[in-house]
Amino acid sequence: MTRVVKKFGGTSVADLERIRSVAARVKHAHDAGEEVVVVVSAMAGVTNQLVDYCVKMAPLHDAREYDTIVATGEQVTAGLTAIALQELGVPARSWLGWQIQLHTDSAHGKARISGIDREALDQRLRQGEVPVIAGFQGIGSDNRLTTLGRGGSDTTAVAIAAALQADRCDIYTDVDGVYTTDPRIVSRARKLEKITFEEMLEMASVGAKVLQTRAVELAMKYGVRMQVLSSFDDSPGTFVVGEDEILEHELVSGVTYSRDEAKITLLRVADRPGIAAGIFGPLADASINVDMIVQNISAEGDTTDITFTVSKSDLERARAVIEASRETITYARLLSDPNVVKVSVIGVGMRSHAGIASKMFHTLAEKGINIQVISTSEIKVSVLIDEAYTELAVRALHTAYRLDAH
Amino acid sequence: MTRVVKKFGGTSVADLERIRSVAARVKHAHDAGEEVVVVVSAMAGVTNQLVDYCVKMAPLHDAREYDTIVATGEQVTAGLTAIALQELGVPARSWLGWQIQLHTDSAHGKARISGIDREALDQRLRQGEVPVIAGFQGIGSDNRLTTLGRGGSDTTAVAIAAALQADRCDIYTDVDGVYTTDPRIVSRARKLEKITFEEMLEMASVGAKVLQTRAVELAMKYGVRMQVLSSFDDSPGTFVVGEDEILEHELVSGVTYSRDEAKITLLRVADRPGIAAGIFGPLADASINVDMIVQNISAEGDTTDITFTVSKSDLERARAVIEASRETITYARLLSDPNVVKVSVIGVGMRSHAGIASKMFHTLAEKGINIQVISTSEIKVSVLIDEAYTELAVRALHTAYRLDAH
Structure with missing residues (x-):
C-alpha cells in the first residue's frame, strides 16, 4: 500500500x-x-x-x-x-x-x-x-x-x-516543478526530473522560492521523498530526493540569481587582527545578515579593502551602523552599490569534477561581464555582477552548462 | 471584589x-x-x-x-x-x-x-x-x-x-435594553429597568430577539443576574433577574407582537377521539411547529372546526401535509390566512391579579379589532388578529396598561 x-x-x-x-x-x-x-x-x-x-x-x-x-x-x-x-x-x-x-x-x-x-x-x-x-x-x-x-x-x-x-x-x-533556471528569463529552461535535497536548499537560499527551506531540511534529515508539482495540470513534477537516488548527476543542475543584493566596500581599512569582528559584530547585533565577504590582500601592509553584501532592504541601516562605528573601524571611505545581482551555478556534481568555477568565469569574461565578488560552497559557485547584465549572464551560463532544452 | x-x-x-x-x-x-x-x-x-x-x-x-x-x-x-x-x-x-x-x-x-x-x-x-x-x-x-x-x-x-x-x-x-414594546411602533415605549427571567423568555418567544432563549433559561436555572445594554453608549441597560429582586411588579411589563404567523382552519372535521393526533402528528413529523390551537365546540355533535397557527414560512408545507392526510382527517374545507399577527401582553404580575385578559379584550373591542384566536399562559395573554391592525392594537394596549413614558 x-x-x-x-x-x-x-x-x-x-x-x-x-x-x-x-x-x-x-x-x-x-x-x-x-x-x-x-x-x-x-x-x-x-x-x-x-x-x-x-x-x-x-x-x-x-x-x-x-x-x-x-x-x-x-x-x-x-x-x-x-x-x-x-x-x-x-x-x-x-x-x-x-x-x-x-x-x-x-x-x-x-x-x-x-x-x-x-x-x-x-x-x-x-x-x-x-x-x-x-x-x-x-x-x-x-x-x-x-x-x-x-x-x-x-x-x-x-x-x-x-x-x-x-x-x-x-x-x-x-508552478509545475523546479527548473534549471527562471523560465521568465530563459525560454529554454528545463523542468528537472529530480534534484537533490542539497541542491534544493541552495536553490531556495538564492531566490527560487518553491519550497520552504525548513521543509527541505526536515525532508533531508528524515529521508522523505518530496515531489513539487502543479495543482493546475497533470504533468509530472520534480522529485526532491537523496543523492543516492540519482545515479548520473548533471555537473550543474541549475543557474539561479538573486536581485536582493547590495554591495558595501570599505577602502583602506586598518589591517590588524580583530578588524573583521569590529565590522561584522555591530552588523550582526543589528540583525543585518551579511552574505559574501571579500578582503583584498594588503598591498602596502598597513591597510586593506573589504567588500561585502547585504540584503537591499538593509543597505541604509548597514551604512548607518558602519558609520556609527567609525571610531573603532578606521577606514578612508565607504562605497555602496545597490545595483548588483548574485548569479549562482548549483550542482552536487561539482564535488567530484574540477573546472566548474573556471567555466563560469570564462563564460562571463567572454560576454564582457566583470565579476565583482566570488564565493563558493561545496555545491555552488556564486558571483556578484552589475545588475544590468543579469539576463545576459544567466542565459550564457545556462547554455554553457548544456542546460538548454532541445 | x-x-x-x-x-x-x-x-x-x-x-x-x-x-x-x-x-x-x-x-x-x-x-x-x-x-x-x-x-x-x-x-x-x-x-x-x-x-x-x-x-x-x-x-x-x-x-x-x-x-x-x-x-x-x-x-x-x-x-x-x-x-x-x-x-x-x-x-x-x-x-x-x-x-x-x-x-x-x-x-x-x-x-x-x-x-x-x-x-x-x-x-x-x-x-x-x-x-x-x-x-x-x-x-x-x-x-x-x-x-x-x-x-x-x-x-x-x-x-x-x-x-x-x-x-x-x-x-x-x-440596543440599549429591553423595552415595554417595539419603539419603532410606539414612540412612547419605555426602557425597562428590570424584567424577570420568565418575562424575558416570553418576550423572546414572541419576537423580541434581544437574547438567546437558552441563555435566559440557563441564567434562570443558575440565578445569574443579566444586564442587556448597548456597547454604543453609556446609558444603563435592563436587568434580567429573579422575581424576588423585583418588589413591586408592574401588572404588565410589555406588549409584543409577532408577524411570523399564519392561520389554518379546517371546517367540519369529524369530531371523534384521536382526531387532533391525526392532524398534528403528521405536522410534527414534518418538523412544523404549531403554536395556537382552538377547537370550536361542536354544534351538531358530529363535526367541529379546528383553527391553528404555524410560522408563515411553513404555511405551504403545512397545507400540503394536511391535504396529503385527507384520507385519515376527514374535513369539508381547508382555509388559510397568512395576513395575521399575534399580539401578546406579558407580566408576572398577572399571576396575582385578575382582569388583565379582560382589559385586553375590551381595549381591542373599543378599537373595533376582531380577535380570531386566544391563547394564555400563566404570565402571558396572546391574541391573533388581522395583520392590518398591528400598530393600532399595540399602541392601544401600551396605553391601556399605563406603559407609556411620561
Whole structure:
C-alpha cells in the first residue's frame, strides 16, 4: 500500500471551485488504492488579511495572539476540503494541530515541530479515511496555538510524512516543478526530473522560492521523498530526493540569481587582527545578515579593502551602523552599490569534477561581464555582477552548462 | 471584589475600531477594580460568510466540519480583543473553547454545554488578568469542536458567569435594553429597568430577539443576574433577574407582537377521539411547529372546526401535509390566512391579579379589532388578529396598561 502526503498551497485552495478540484485529485489517488493524507494552507489572501488585522491592531502584538488569529485560515480550508471530499464519497475528516498533538516549541510565529501523535492518523488511514490536516499550526508547551512561519504548511506536510513513514510527500503549488533556471528569463529552461535535497536548499537560499527551506531540511534529515508539482495540470513534477537516488548527476543542475543584493566596500581599512569582528559584530547585533565577504590582500601592509553584501532592504541601516562605528573601524571611505545581482551555478556534481568555477568565469569574461565578488560552497559557485547584465549572464551560463532544452 | 462577565455581540466587535472601544470599556471596569471576563462573538458578517462557504460546498454538509469552520470567527475576535486590551496596558489573553474545556454534548451545530473547567480562569482572574473567551464554541465528547447554535455566545457568557459565580453577566448589543414594546411602533415605549427571567423568555418567544432563549433559561436555572445594554453608549441597560429582586411588579411589563404567523382552519372535521393526533402528528413529523390551537365546540355533535397557527414560512408545507392526510382527517374545507399577527401582553404580575385578559379584550373591542384566536399562559395573554391592525392594537394596549413614558 502506497502512503502519500499531499500538500496544497494557497493558490491551490484559493476558492470553493479550486478546493473541489483538489478533492477530485485526492479522490483519484484514493480510488487507486493509495493511503492519502491531505495538508492544506489557508485560502489565498486569507493569511495576509489576518496578519493585517494584527498589525493594524498593534504593530508590536503578542505573538501568541497572532498565532491564535492566523491559524484560523488553515482551519477553514481543512473543514471545507473535508466536506468537498465527503461530497465525492471519500471518507474524510479535518484535523487541527492540537487534535493530532503536533507539538512545537513555544517560539510563537516561528515555532519548530517537536513531535506528532501518529496513532490516530495511522488508524484512520488503515480504515480508508483521508485525514485533512490544517497546515502551518501546532500546539506549544504552553497549550496554546503556535504557527511555523510563512510557508510553514510545507514543513507540516514533511513532518507528517516522516511521522507516518509515507512513501512520498507531494507539494502542490502554482508552478509545475523546479527548473534549471527562471523560465521568465530563459525560454529554454528545463523542468528537472529530480534534484537533490542539497541542491534544493541552495536553490531556495538564492531566490527560487518553491519550497520552504525548513521543509527541505526536515525532508533531508528524515529521508522523505518530496515531489513539487502543479495543482493546475497533470504533468509530472520534480522529485526532491537523496543523492543516492540519482545515479548520473548533471555537473550543474541549475543557474539561479538573486536581485536582493547590495554591495558595501570599505577602502583602506586598518589591517590588524580583530578588524573583521569590529565590522561584522555591530552588523550582526543589528540583525543585518551579511552574505559574501571579500578582503583584498594588503598591498602596502598597513591597510586593506573589504567588500561585502547585504540584503537591499538593509543597505541604509548597514551604512548607518558602519558609520556609527567609525571610531573603532578606521577606514578612508565607504562605497555602496545597490545595483548588483548574485548569479549562482548549483550542482552536487561539482564535488567530484574540477573546472566548474573556471567555466563560469570564462563564460562571463567572454560576454564582457566583470565579476565583482566570488564565493563558493561545496555545491555552488556564486558571483556578484552589475545588475544590468543579469539576463545576459544567466542565459550564457545556462547554455554553457548544456542546460538548454532541445 | 465584583466579578463580571461582559459579552460583546457581532455589531459591538464589527471592526478593529469597535474592538478598540470594547477594550476601552473593559479597561474602565478593570481599572475600577472589577474582575472582568470578556466573551466575544465573531465580527459582524463573518459567521454568515463561513456558513455560506459550507452551504455552497454542500447543502447537506457534515455538521462536525461546519463547527470546525464557523468556530474560527470567534477565535479571531478573541485574539484581536486580547491584543487591543494589552495595548491599553490591561493584562489579557484569549481562550478557546477547548482550552477552557468548555465541554458540550456532540450535537454539532446546536450543542449543549455540559461543563467548564473553571480552575485556570479563576486563577488568572485573581491575578488581575482579563480572560477573553471565544463565544459560541465548545469541545464535544469526540474531542472535536462544537458550536452552540446562532446567538450561542450569550449562552457561553451565562455559562461562564455561572461557573465562575460572577456577580453579573452584561450582554452588550446594539440596543440599549429591553423595552415595554417595539419603539419603532410606539414612540412612547419605555426602557425597562428590570424584567424577570420568565418575562424575558416570553418576550423572546414572541419576537423580541434581544437574547438567546437558552441563555435566559440557563441564567434562570443558575440565578445569574443579566444586564442587556448597548456597547454604543453609556446609558444603563435592563436587568434580567429573579422575581424576588423585583418588589413591586408592574401588572404588565410589555406588549409584543409577532408577524411570523399564519392561520389554518379546517371546517367540519369529524369530531371523534384521536382526531387532533391525526392532524398534528403528521405536522410534527414534518418538523412544523404549531403554536395556537382552538377547537370550536361542536354544534351538531358530529363535526367541529379546528383553527391553528404555524410560522408563515411553513404555511405551504403545512397545507400540503394536511391535504396529503385527507384520507385519515376527514374535513369539508381547508382555509388559510397568512395576513395575521399575534399580539401578546406579558407580566408576572398577572399571576396575582385578575382582569388583565379582560382589559385586553375590551381595549381591542373599543378599537373595533376582531380577535380570531386566544391563547394564555400563566404570565402571558396572546391574541391573533388581522395583520392590518398591528400598530393600532399595540399602541392601544401600551396605553391601556399605563406603559407609556411620561
